[in-house]
Structures are given as structure tokens and as C-alpha cells.
Amino acid sequence: xxxxxxxxxxxxxxxxxxxxxxxxxxxRKVYENRESMMGNQDTLFLLDIxxxxxxxxxxxxxxxxxxxxxxxxxxxxxxxxxxxxELKLExxxxxxxGLNMRCEEDLRVVVISGPNAGGKxxxxxxxxxxxxxxxxxxxxxxDPGTVIPECGGxxxxxxxxxxxxxxxxxxxxxxxxxxxxxGCADPSSVVLIDEIGDGTSHEEGEVIAEAVLExxxxxxxxxxxxxxxxSLKSWAxxxxxxxxxxxxxxxxxxxxxxxxxxxVPGRSWGIETAARLGIGDDLVRSARDxxxxxxxxxxxxxxxxxxxxxxxxxxxETAESERKxxxxxxxxxxxxxEELEENRKELEDQARKExxxxxxxxxxxxxxxxxxxxxxxxxxxxxKEARSRVRDRKEELExxxxxxxxxxxxxxxxxxxPGIRVRITxxxxxxxxxxxxxxxxxFVELEGGIKVETDAENLTEAPGH
Numbered sequence: 001x002x003x004x005x006x007x008x009x010x011x012x013x014x015x016x017x018x019x020x021x022x023x024x025x026x027x028r029k030v031y032e033n034r035e036s037m038m039g040n041q042d043t044l045f046l047l048d049i050x051x052x053x054x055x056x057x058x059x060x061x062x063x064x065x066x067x068x069x070x071x072x073x074x075x076x077x078x079x080x081x082x083x084x085x086e087l088k089l090e091x092x093x094x095x096x097x098g099l100n101m102r103c104e105e106d107l108r109v110v111v112i113s114g115p116n117a118g119g120k121x122x123x124x125x126x127x128x129x130x131x132x133x134x135x136x137x138x139x140x141x142x143d144p145g146t147v148i149p150e151c152g153g154x155x156x157x158x159x160x161x162x163x164x165x166x167x168x169x170x171x172x173x174x175x176x177x178x179x180x181x182x183g184c185a186d187p188s189s190v191v192l193i194d195e196i197g198d199g200t201s202h203e204e205g206e207v208i209a210e211a212v213l214e215x216x217x218x219x220x221x222x223x224x225x226x227x228x229x230x231s232l233k234s235w236a237x238x239x240x241x242x243x244x245x246x247x248x249x250x251x252x253x254x255x256x257x258x259x260x261x262x263x264v265p266g267r268s269w270g271i272e273t274a275a276r277l278g279i280g281d282d283l284v285r286s287a288r289d290x291x292x293x294x295x296x297x298x299x300x301x302x303x304x305x306x307x308x309x310x311x312x313x314x315x316x317e318t319a320e321s322e323r324k325x326x327x328x329x330x331x332x333x334x335x336x337x338e339e340l341e342e343n344r345k346e347l348e349d350q351a352r353k354e355x356x357x358x359x360x361x362x363x364x365x366x367x368x369x370x371x372x373x374x375x376x377x378x379x380x381x382x383x384k385e386a387r388s389r390v391r392d393r394k395e396e397l398e399x400x401x402x403x404x405x406x407x408x409x410x411x412x413x414x415x416x417x418p419g420i421r422v423r424i425t426x427x428x429x430x431x432x433x434x435x436x437x438x439x440x441x442x443f444v445e446l447e448g449g450i451k452v453e454t455d456a457e458n459l460t461e462a463p464g465h
Contacts, residue, residue, distance in 0.1 A: 062139035111236035114247030114266035118256035152188030171199030233265035
């Protein structure tokens with residue numbers, strides 16, 4: 001047993017030496033080929049990034065945005081991927097509402113207002129995230145046609161950094177971050193501030209927010225802020241570089257719609273949101289009674305404005321639908337008009353051709369009869385008399401054809417100008433001239449509002465004109 005144990009120990013030592021030799025040999029080879037192996041590692045790292053970006057792009061239906069150097073920004077159905085992923089996991093992806101926004105080059109500040117829990121903060125995060133994703137070379141979760149402006153950096157104040165350890169209150173932490181933003185901002189920066197001026201009294205918060213925006217306009221690029229301050233909405237309305245925006249709210253069902261509208265301020269809908277979350281009817285009534293009369297009037301004005309804007313939007317959709325329908329009918333009438341015009345000309349040509357064939361045939365028959373008379377040795381006078389009667393008959397037929405054509409065509413209007421009632425011969429319809437673009441393009445509005453295009457030759461005086 002001792003001999004076997006000694007042999008085993010000897011073999012184990014040889015094994016350890018062999019392992020050490022192999023590792024030393026591999027280490028030497030790795031060192032000798034370190035440059036190519038580091039290059040392979042970089043290539044694999046790059047391929048892994050590309051594969052991850054491609055997988056992300058497919059999963060979230062991303063697109064490669066266009067770019068603008070002047071600051072123009074267009075977001076089409078932009079989504080925050082974390083929100084989209086959460087809704088997918090909860091099987092509520094149908095509730096996802098994309099962000100749509102268009103900011104031209106001269107728009108410097110966007111003041112976003114609207115309902116509580118209505119999507120204001122998510123909108124800011126989506127804007128900042130898409131800009132940073134684009135700067136990182138990643139496709140963005142938005143539809144094709146999205147335009148991302150070139151910018152030097154994104155400066156953000158979203159969330160609460162209050163700290164017992166640092167003796168920072170909510171307001172203090174906000175001021176510290178805004179101070180940092182002002183110190184870092186330059187004309188290429190995009191600034192995102194959530195609930196600007198929040199954390200102190202309403203009156204002081206409003207004036208601080210306005211002062212900060214006045215400062216940032218002079219040193220920064222585009223600025224997006226969210227607020228519930230009424231005076232800040234008025235400030236944005238009065239400044240040509242600024243614009244209000246709101247997240248829509250359904251007042252009938254007391255639910256946020258998460259759709260952004262640029263150009264109008266929005267209500268906070270705080271009391272309605274509290275009611276929706278079940279705070280209690282007695283508390284809701286008490287809150288409404290305590291609301292100052294001036295604020296209440298302004299809130300009612302904003303609510304009325306939002307309601308009217310919603311009505312106008314629906315009316316515009318209806319009008320657009322009717323316009324497309326009328327364009328389709330007008331196109332159909334134009335096609336029928338062209339078809340009738342072609343048929344009319346063909347029938348007229350055919351009638352003339354048949355009439356001339358009749359006249360020509362009659363003439364040939366007359367000549368045949370004359371030859372027959374000559375052959376039968378009729379007198380010269382009787383031949384002349386027969387020819388005269390035939391000629392008279394021929395002229396009478398031609399005259400009747402001309403009179404028939406003249407009878408079929410009604411008088412041409414004396415004037416062709418807007419406001420004149422006319423009859424379109426090919427359609428057999430009457431209407432009123434609305435515009436004239438030369439004798440070949442005359443636009444007539446028929447009874448019922450349909451507009452058709454025709455030419456002067458197709459117009460006659462309307463009955464009773």
C-alpha cells in the first residue's frame with residue numbers, strides 16, 4: 001500500500017507539472033498573439049452590440065430617424081420602451097399611446113400641462129431617451145419620418161433627490177440640479193425639467209420658473225418643461241419663442257387620453273383625478289367649494305376651450321371625410337362627362353356620315369335615272385326638267401339636315417363668366433359657373449353641390465335664363 005501511495009503521489013506531481021507546463025505554453029502563445037486576439041475580442045464585442053441593437057429594433061418596431069441641423073424635431077408614434085415592455089407583459093399593449101409632436105426651428109420652449117398622471121413626465125423621458133438612443137447609434141422606437149435634431153447633450157431634472165444625509169429638501173435638490181443645468185447649458189443642449197418650480201409656495205414657484213426659463217432661453221437650445229402653474233401657461237402664450245402643449249383628458253369618463261396637442265394649454269384636472277381614484281364625494285365637494293373663484297373661472301375657461309377644441313377636431317374630421325367623398329363624386333362625374341362627350345361626338349359624326357351617304361346614294365340614283373332617260377331617247381327639255389327637280393330635291397334634303405342640326409343645338413350663352421346659369425349639353429344638367437380658366441376649362445357647380453369641368457362648346461343657355 002505504501003509503494004502504491006508513493007507511486008500515486010509521484011504521478012500527481014507529474015500531473016501538476018504537466019498542467020503548469022501546458023498553461024505556461026498557452027500563456028506564451030496568448031502573449032505572442034495578443035494583438036490579433038484583442039482585435040478578435042473587439043470584433044466580437046462590436047458584433048454583440050449590433051446583434052443586441054437589431055434584436056431590440058425588431059422587438060420594439062424601431063426605425064432609423066432622419067436628422068436636422070437647425071433644431072427641427074418630429075416625433076411620430078414615439079414610445080418609451082420600458083413602458084411598452086411593461087404593457088406587453090401585462091397583455092395591455094393595446095393601451096399604449098405613442099407620442100406625436102412637431103417642433104419647428106424657431107420653437108425654443110414647450111410648456112407641457114395637463115392632467116395629473118396624464119403622461120407629462122413620460123413624454124419628457126421619451127423625448128430625452130430617443131435623443132440619447134439616436135446619439136448612441138441605435139434605432140429609436142418610433143415610426144419612419146421621425147426627425148431628431150443634432151444636439152450636444154441632454155440636461156435633465158426629473159424626479160426627487162431629497163436626502164437626509166445631505167440635508168437636502170425636495171425644493172433644495174431641485175434648485176441644485178437647475179443650477180447645474182444652467183452651468184452646463186449651451187446652444188446645442190436640450191433641457192428637460194419636470195414640474196419646474198415645484199417644492200415651494202405656488203406664488204414663489206411660478207416666478208422662479210419664469211426666471212429660470214428666461215435665463216435658459218438665452219443660453220440653451222430647446223427646452224421642454226412640465227407644469228401646473230397657470231401663470232407659466234400665460235407666459236408661454238405671450239412669448240413668440242414658446243408654445244403651450246397639453247396631454248388630453250376625457251372629461252366624460254374622467255380618464256387621461258395620453259395624446260399630446262401642441263398650441264393649447266391644459267387643465268390639471270386634479271379634483272377630477274382625485275374623484276376617479278376614489279377619494280370620496282364629500283372631499284371632492286369640499287375641494288370644489290374651497291377652490292378660489294378666480295382659479296375656478298380660469299379652470300372652467302380652460303375646460304370649455306378644451307371641449308370646444310375637441311368638438312372642432314371632430315367637425316374637421318367629418319368635413320375632411322365629406323370632402324374626400326365629394327372629390328370621389330366629382331371624379332366620377334368628370335369621367336361620365338368625358339364618356340358622354342365622346343359618345344355625343346361619335347353619334348354626330350355617324351349621323352352626318354349616314355346623311356351624306358343618303359345624299360350621295362340619291363345623287364348616284366339620279367344619274368342612273370338620267371342615263372336611263374337618255375337611253376330611252378327622252379327629249380332634252382324633259383331631261384333638264386328631271387335634273388332640275390332632282391337638284392331641288394337634293395338641296396331640300398341638305399337644308400333639312402342643317403336645320404335639324406341647328407334645331408338640336410340650343411343657343412350658346414352670351415356670356416361665360418362666374419355666376420351665369422348654363423346647361424351642360426352632354427349631361428343634360430343645369431348649374432352655375434363658379435370659375436373660368438379659359439374656354440377649355442370652365443368649372444360648373446351642378447344642383448346638389450357637385451362641381452364638374454367642361455368646355456365652352458358643351459355649354460348652352462339654361463332654360464329660364
